[in-house]
Amino acid sequence: MKFSIGILQMAGRLADHASARQTVIANNLANADTPGFKARDIASFADTYTASDRMFAPRPPRPGHIPFNDTGGYESFESSAFGAEDPNGNTVSLEDQMVRSADIRMEHDLALGIYGKSLDILRAGMGRIR
Numbered sequence: 001m002k003f004s005i006g007i008l009q010m011a012g013r014l015a016d017h018a019s020a021r022q023t024v025i026a027n028n029l030a031n032a033d034t035p036g037f038k039a040r041d042i043a044s045f046a047d048t049y050t051a052s053d054r055m056f057a058p059r060p061p062r063p064g065h066i067p068f069n070d071t072g073g074y075e076s077f078e079s080s081a082f083g084a085e086d087p088n089g090n091t092v093s094l095e096d097q098m099v100r101s102a103d104i105r106m107e108h109d110l111a112l113g114i115y116g117k118s119l120d121i122l123r124a125g126m127g128r129i130r
Contacts, residue, residue, distance in 0.1 A: 015112070
């Protein structure tokens with residue numbers, strides 16, 4: 001018997017999106033002093049979520065490689081704050097990246113909240129209240 005609940009799938013995808021976006025932002029912060037590095041981001045969850053049940057599967061890395069830049073199938077694009085470009089061509093603004101990181105934290109907390117409350121509703125429906 002297949003048991004599928006859309007809200008739980010959506011919450012899982014929201015958490016996956018937050019994780020992928022955090023990976024991109026962490027990569028930006030790690031390269032904040034790299035000459036010529038261009039800051040990147042991925043599209044918002046609302047823009048990437050589709051009702052067609054598209055699942056994102058991460059690519060397996062080669063043996064011995066750390067999959068630091070793996071964004072779980074989400075496409076990243078150049079994105080930087082206005083006026084953030086340094087004379088060496090780097091477009092990473094630490095302040096902008098920290099604000100984006102805070103947004104990602106809220107997105108992840110929202111996903112966990114949705115998931116937890118949905119499970120509470122299911123438990124109550126089955127007569128098992130915590």
